[in-house]
Amino acid sequence: MQNRKLKIGIVVGEVSGDTLGAKLIRRFREQGIDAEFEGIGGPQMIAEGFKSYYPMDILSVMGIVEVLKDIKKLFAVRDGLVATWTEHPVDVFIGIDAPDFNLRLSKSLKQKNLPIKTVQYVSPSVWAWRQGRVHGIKASIDLVLCLFPFEKVFFKKWDVPAAFVGHPLASQLPLKNPIVEAKQELGLVTDQKHIALLPGSRRGEIERLGPLVLDAAQIISQQHPEYTFLIPAINDARKQQIESLLAQYPESLKSKVKLMENTDTESKIGRQVMNASDIVALASGTATLEAMLLHRPMVTFYKLNWLTYHVVKFLIKIQYYSLPNIIAGKKVIEELIQRDATPERLATEICKLIDIEAAKIQSMQHLTMHKQLLSSNSEDPVEAILNILQ
Structure with missing residues (x-):
């Protein structure tokens, strides 16, 4: 092969x-494996020579209702990729996260009986729900x-078949x-003293959660x-979206809020802001792991x-x-x-972490979990992928 x-x-x-995609591409090259990469990627992957057929943002849709609004567009993207890879098959398809889209794409490729191995990088949360x-x-x-x-x-x-490849951030x-x-x-x-406010990176998240964090900041x-x-x-x-929201608040708050714009292809401004902050308040998601590995006290x-929400809460299997x-x-x-996510509750929980002792206890717990993730035996993702190809 x-x-x-x-x-x-x-x-x-x-x-x-x-x-993750950019790191995986680099890992293939570091091991001297001659490969070309195509599909849907963002600026970091494109900087590594990746050929993206669609903009990455086209898949940035969350929630049942929100997905239904864009279902035709998502189906068209999936069918476009299947058509491309039916005519010019890839050796392996790797869906990185985005499980609702990528698992359906893998299923479509299998139904075509194409000679394509399928990999899902980042386990869907099947252990948690559905x-x-x-x-x-x-x-x-x-x-x-x-x-x-x-x-x-x-x-x-x-x-x-599964391989534990470790979280790249734990070692990074x-x-x-x-x-x-x-x-x-x-x-x-x-x-x-700085408090990081991260309402999310998607347009819809900022619409829903931007006012929440700004109202809490005012308190x-x-x-x-x-x-x-x-x-x-x-x-x-x-x-521009955040600035538009902030414009609705009094000058007393606007003078206390500093927008930090991303300036490089790695899109790491969120991590930099969390790292430079004494307390972090962030939307629940992968960023909570980053904050944990940075050992910063946080509220999510x-x-x-x-x-x-009412559909999802009946399907959740974890505490x-x-x-x-x-x-x-x-x-x-x-x-x-949901109901607990009010400006008053968020402000109260952030203020609890202004207590140095409470913040220190949480930071020490984060450090302990960081060490645990490093101590586990992990496999090389490239080697695991090559094994299924051979």
Whole structure:
């Protein structure tokens, strides 16, 4: 298989997937494997020579109601990729995260009886909810690449081929992480206290959660005027959207809020802002893992469309929503979901972490989990992918 150039299809739907995809492409090249990559990718993957047929943002849709609005467009993208790879097959298709789209794409490729191996990189949360999906995964996926060891254990019970490849951030982010240096990197005053506000990176998330974090910031600013708020914007569109929201608030708050715009292809401004902040308040998602691995005290929150939420809550099989709590198997950070996600509750929970002792305890718990993720035995994702090709 390695005597000719491999053709690898990859599809990602958001920034975190773009980061994983770019690292995977580099890993193939570092091992001297001649390969070309195509599908749907973001700026980091494109910078590595990836050929993207559609913009990554086309898949950045969350929630049942929200997906229904764009269902025709999503089907057209899926059918377009199937048509391309039917005429010019790739050796392996790797869906990175975006499971609702990528698992359906893998199923479509299998139904065509194409000579294409299928990989899902980042396990869908079948261990958390909608466990019946594992049967579909078993039928359409040749290999699941898992970021956490408990995921491989779950798939083993269902006889689904899986490899624990570790979370790249666990080894990438250092165990010692001075906040002063992080503030200096962003040109911030080092003795100024900062609270990071991350309402999400998608347009819909900022629509739903932007007012929540700004209302909470207004409450905190009145109680603790010594704090400044940092909000990252991954691109100019998101920056303009946040600025438009912020324009509705009084000057007393606007003067305390600093928008931090992304300036490089790695889209790492969110991580930089969290790293430079004394406290982090963020939308529940993969960013909670980043905040944990940065050892920053945090509060997480989320709100879905009311119909989406009422459907989802009956399907959830786990006690917690955020990765730090799931990994720990107990409540390490506060989760404010749906009705609990009010400006008053968010402000209260953030203010609790202004207590240095409470913040220190949480940070130490994050460090312990970081060490646990590093100590587990992981496999090389490239080697695992090559094994199914051979």
